[in-house]
Amino acid sequence: MSASPKSVIISSGDLHNVGDLALLLQCAYGVRRSLGVKDVKVRQWAAPAAEVQTQLGLHAISVLDGKAPLDWARAGRGSLVMIGGGQMVRDNTSLPGLVSLAALMEWARLTGGRSAILGCGVDELRSASRRQVWRRIFQGASLVTVRDEGSKTAVEALAGKRAAPVLTADLAFTPSPLHDDLRRVGGEPSIIIAPCADASERRGVVIEPLCRLAIQACDVLGVQHIALLAHDARPGMDAEVCDQIAAALTAARPDLRITITASHTLADYTRLYASAALVLTNRLHAVIFSLIAGRPIVILDDGTPKLRAAAETFSIPLTPVETCALDPTALWRVAADSQPAQALAVQRAKSRALDNFDLLAASLVVRR
DSSP states (O other): OOOOOEEEEEEEOOTTTTHHHHHHHHHHHHHHHHOOOOOOEEEEEEOOOHHHHHHHHHHHHHETTTTOOHHEEEEEEEEEEEEEEEEEEEETSEEEHHHHHHHHHHHHHHTTOOOEEEEEEOOOOOOOOHHHHHHOOOOOOOOESSSSEEEEHHHHHHHOOOOEEEEEEGGGGGGHHHHHTTTOOOSSSSEEEEEEBBBGGOOOOOOHHHHHHHHHHHHHHTEEEEEEEEOOHHHHHSSHHHHEEEEEEEHHOOOOOOEEEOOOHHHHHHHHHTTTEEEEEOOOOHHHHHHHHHOOEEEEEOOHHHHHHHHHHHTTTTEETOOOOHHHHHHHHHHHHOHHHHHHHHHHHHHHHHHHHHHHHTTTTOOO
């Protein structure tokens, strides 16, 4: 029979990033539909911004303080504790936070609950201590699903056959109200630039060639608006580089309208993706939002394996982040091509994303 948990605790990425916020909402939507669970909490190591907490309240998701062991011990008793997507397995995460998560998962299992990992992205870890903790997390989980082949290989190398990772798809592809928002066209067409600027991962963009490509796209496609989207609005992250790009664009082409979105409200972003004429990005969830919205994309190749995997899976053109070299004919082709192969790949990804929750429900079946 099915053993539906009394509550679900989702450990997600930091919710100041709208991509991680979207993944959390997708995960909560999926577990409620597949398991019939009403009580959903999100475990966070730092308190979310007020904007984020408002959105969580609208979706009936409460926040569990990862630094308060008495609180999470009470909440975790007999619960399903899960990692709900995102690039959670990487070297630049907090080790105390990771140990706390492992302890919560162990406590849930000891008190009659389960642990699971859904649609996760996994880096190869250099840190021996993080490898040890993650190995325990993977080996103790009732289910491990990953979003790409590289992550599957990394889990198998780290945790062996016991983890048995299953290849599915990123949780963002799960059909949900998020998809309705991303398909609701009606705003002003724009060229979107969604840069990832993260020194801890050695990722960024080169401003001069990127501005040149964006201006070229405006001229080729007849667009007067460039929208800069900071998925991570923290100081020193995307918002800072968006300011620099805006200044360079304004100096080069004062006739164009340049806007910056650097909020923690997901709807501010989905509205712009829904009407984009073209998206230029080195952020994975900017790519996925654009695919769901059916908007044309050029990936700014910063050497990140997950971006190259997405480019191959969904037939998306890549251009080196250092040069952003794409001629006008290629730009027009990207924007004008209906991309039937890409649309088919997106449909497959949606089906595989639903597999995350079907497999989760099956993993909770109690055999008599």
